[in-house]
Amino acid sequence: MVDQTQTSYFAKTMESGSERWNFQGNKKLSASSISVRGVYNMLMERINNNEHKKPLVRLCRVDPTDNPIFRTTPEASDAVATAVHSYNFNSYPPTVGLPEAKRAIANYLSSDLPYQLTPENVFLTAGGAQAIDIILPVLACPGANILLPRPGYPQYDSRATYCFLEVRYFDLLPQRGWEVDLDSIEALADDNTVAMVLINPSNPCGNVFTYQHLKRVAKIARKLGILVISDEVYAHVTFGRNPFVPMGVFSSIVPVISIGSLSKRWFVPGWRIGWIATCDPRGIFQKTGVVTNIINYLESTSDSPTFIQAAIPEILDKTKDDFLSKNINMLREAANTFYDLCKEIPCLTCPHKPEGAMAVMVEINFSQIKDIIDDMDFCAKLAEEESVIILPGVTVGLKNWLRISFAVSTSDLVDGLSRIKAFCLRYAKMP
Ligand SMILES: *Cc1c(COP(=O)(O)O)cnc(C)c1O
Numbered sequence: 001m002v003d004q005t006q007t008s009y010f011a012k013t014m015e016s017g018s019e020r021w022n023f024q025g026n027k028k029l030s031a032s033s034i035s036v037r038g039v040y041n042m043l044m045e046r047i048n049n050n051e052h053k054k055p056l057v058r059l060c061r062v063d064p065t066d067n068p069i070f071r072t073t074p075e076a077s078d079a080v081a082t083a084v085h086s087y088n089f090n091s092y093p094p095t096v097g098l099p100e101a102k103r104a105i106a107n108y109l110s111s112d113l114p115y116q117l118t119p120e121n122v123f124l125t126a127g128g129a130q131a132i133d134i135i136l137p138v139l140a141c142p143g144a145n146i147l148l149p150r151p152g153y154p155q156y157d158s159r160a161t162y163c164f165l166e167v168r169y170f171d172l173l174p175q176r177g178w179e180v181d182l183d184s185i186e187a188l189a190d191d192n193t194v195a196m197v198l199i200n201p202s203n204p205c206g207n208v209f210t211y212q213h214l215k216r217v218a219k220i221a222r223k224l225g226i227l228v229i230s231d232e233v234y235a236h237v238t239f240g241r242n243p244f245v246p247m248g249v250f251s252s253i254v255p256v257i258s259i260g261s262l263s264k265r266w267f268v269p270g271w272r273i274g275w276i277a278t279c280d281p282r283g284i285f286q287k288t289g290v291v292t293n294i295i296n297y298l299e300s301t302s303d304s305p306t307f308i309q310a311a312i313p314e315i316l317d318k319t320k321d322d323f324l325s326k327n328i329n330m331l332r333e334a335a336n337t338f339y340d341l342c343k344e345i346p347c348l349t350c351p352h353k354p355e356g357a358m359a360v361m362v363e364i365n366f367s368q369i370k371d372i373i374d375d376m377d378f379c380a381k382l383a384e385e386e387s388v389i390i391l392p393g394v395t396v397g398l399k400n401w402l403r404i405s406f407a408v409s410t411s412d413l414v415d416g417l418s419r420i421k422a423f424c425l426r427y428a429k430m431p
Pocket of ligand 1: 126127128129130153199203231233260261262263264269273274
């Protein structure tokens with residue numbers, strides 16, 4: 001029972017008057033937040049505005065499990081089921097992850113490196129996302145700044161803002177196959193720059209960096225005294241000319257934090273398992289305290305599920321090559337279909353055929369289009385009129401471009417692109 005004195009005390013304390021509070025929301029974050037989810041919800045609303053809407057086609061999210069053709073391998077599901085049924089993994093996991101999982105990942109990564117990683121170099125995280133959430137605050141000393149690619153992956157921007165790490169952007173150059181604008185890196189960096197982020201294979205550009213280019217990046221980072229965070233959640237998801245080269249190959253030049261995950265290559269983003277791997281044969285992370293900070297951070301945060309960790313050795317060991325190569329072939333075909341159909345769409349240009357990952361950037365040529373003011377307007381009208389969802393480039397840092405995910409079924413891809421074509425024809429300026 002709530003007694004009367006309590007109720008009136010509650011009412012009295014509810015009167016706010018001219019009180020002063022020391023806290024406030026992070027203004028920087030609310031000012032800069034064009035979130036992917038927010039834009040997605042807005043586009044869905046536009047579709048629902050249309051009484052005569054067509055069936056929905058989503059070329060927006062990079063979650064291939066939306067489509068049943070992208071299904072994980074039975075070896076992976078079996079490994080998880082075995083772990084669950086053993087009842088051995090219902091406990092909390094050790095802070096930095098189960099040793100056998102760490103060892104398996106160290107071996108898996110080392111097969112592409114010129115030296116052997118040890119289990120101590122691997123920290124298990126709840127997906128690549130938590131790896132980002134951990135590594136940025138670990139590096140965020142007062143006044144520090146970090147170099148991020150533009151376009152990029154929005155989680156880096158929001159996480160950096162949350163931990164007061166200043167963000168500076170370097171451009172990826174569409175006319176050069178989305179290579180890093182190397183000249184700009186040196187101009188951007190100063191003594192407070194701690195790291196640069198590279199996403200390879202690239203989300204959202206769909207390119208794969210060459211060995212030579214990565215080596216140049218490593219040398220510049222070394223010169224500047226910064227580390228490289230290499231987001232390799234799409235490792236080995238390549239289907240063009242350039243093979244995947246892990247940044248860790250250059251870790252004798254510069255220390256590298258590699259971020260990885262099962263989510264994309266195994267089509268299991270809901271399993272929440274990823275890792276941070278320190279590729280640092282010279283031991284610079286030990287000396288600078290980065291390793292200690294990662295461990296301290298992990299001790300105070302949540303973990304990925306123990307039974308998923310326990311399944312890792314078997315997943316990595318038993319996944320058959322034909323599962324992986326079949327997926328690559330599907331994505332290659334999707335990329336080809338996308339590129340061929342995109343060429344026939346007026347007012348849009350894809351500067352670089354995708355050769356890795358699952359998304360691609362397309363430019364809107366505003367000189368050829370009427371009654372559309374920007375990329376957001378393009379996507380909103382497209383959603384309303386054609387029930388096709390694609391992401392405006394502004395959500396990944398590149399205004400007036402579009403980000404399209406091609407990891408969908410052929411029928412959705414063909415249908416979606418033909419509706420985008422009809423839309424562009426309607427809005428094209430007459431020659
Ligand atoms: C999907 C993705 C992540 C997050 O990985 P999860 O394992 O799904 O948490 C991180 N970086 C990039 C570039 C991604 O595309």
